Amino acid sequence: MLDYFDFSQSRQLAKRKAELQRSGYKVSYWPFVYAADFLPLLGNTVVPVNVTIDGDAPFIWCASTFSAFTTAGAAQTAPNILIRLRPETIQRELMNAQVHLISVFGTGERPHMLYMPMELPAKSVLSVEADSETATDINLRLSFIGVKVYLKKLARAV
Amino acid sequence: MPYQDWGTAGQIKRVARLYLEQRIRLDAMHWHHLEVVIGTLTNGASVSPAVVTVPPDADFLWLGNLITPHPEQSVTATGPAGFATLMRIELQDEYKQLGRHRDRSTDAPAGWIPLMNVCGRGRMPFLWPWPILLHARGQVRFDFLHRGSSDLVAARLTMLGIKIIHEAAA
DSSP states (O other): OOOTTOOOHHHHHHHHHHHHHHTTEEEEEEEEEEEEEEEEEOTTOEEEEEEEOOTTOOEEEEEEEEEEEETTSOBOSSOOEEEEEEETTTTOOSOSSOEEHHHHOBOSSSOEEEEEEEEEOTTOEEEEEEEEOSSSOEEEEEEEEEEEEEEEEOOOOO | OOSSOOOHHHHHHHHHHHHHHTTOOEEEEEEEEEEEEEEEEOTTOOOEEEEEEOOTTOEEEEEEEEEESOTTSOOOTTSSSSOOEEEEEEETTTTEESBOOOBTTTTBOOOOEEGGGSOBBTTBOEEEEEEEEEOTTOEEEEEEEEOSSSOEEEEEEEEEEEEEEETTTO
């Protein structure tokens, strides 16, 4: 029986790995988490943060999670925050308008899984914009979970 | 079927095949937990480290993480209310971190991962999108930093995974 949320990300990662191997690369995946922190996101403000992918490897983004606390330390399970995401490299929006935080970010127990993992090139930038719709200041930490893709070009026989 | 279907069963089979391709005989594979006893994290205190060592008799395929007590559990007055704990994970043998590491170009400070973003609980564990193979005697270092509304008491992080016992490990 297939789960409703069977996005088979593992199969998609394995498929990508096989494609790169066929192109003559030795490929190794390394689980990795990129962070976008808003410390704090002041009430009723819009704050942009850029996440820059490290230069040592491209990143395949698989899932997203968040945690949010008031500045006094009280946990917020569904803060009224809107989010807009834009990978600058491909110059395309991922959404036509801001969407609610909990629509695109989950928790460690239930991450929001991308139905199709997204590959972000090394040194590229993912722009994240958080729009607080509440008067409360919130410490918001977003995690982009995925794998770094380490590539090594294999020598070709002549 | 778990909520997060990373195809974990397929991943375990894939890793088993890697051993066989290297002509290493597998004696046994079974689920196994490596427990990180965090204990009490004082709110606002400095970094608390913990090091976990893989048993010498086997490799360990690290699949994911659990945390207890979970913030949604009702425990004590000083329980996990305000579970604003951050952690850094470093594989000692590989000098690699699982969160953003120090960026040599900008020298930005090493990054921290919110604990709740990569830990689940028994009924719904967090699973890495791609498991990590730790070799026998390998060490993983965790650094914890707690910035909640109260102390975090009796906390335990569980690394769940598969113990791979093979002829070369002993």
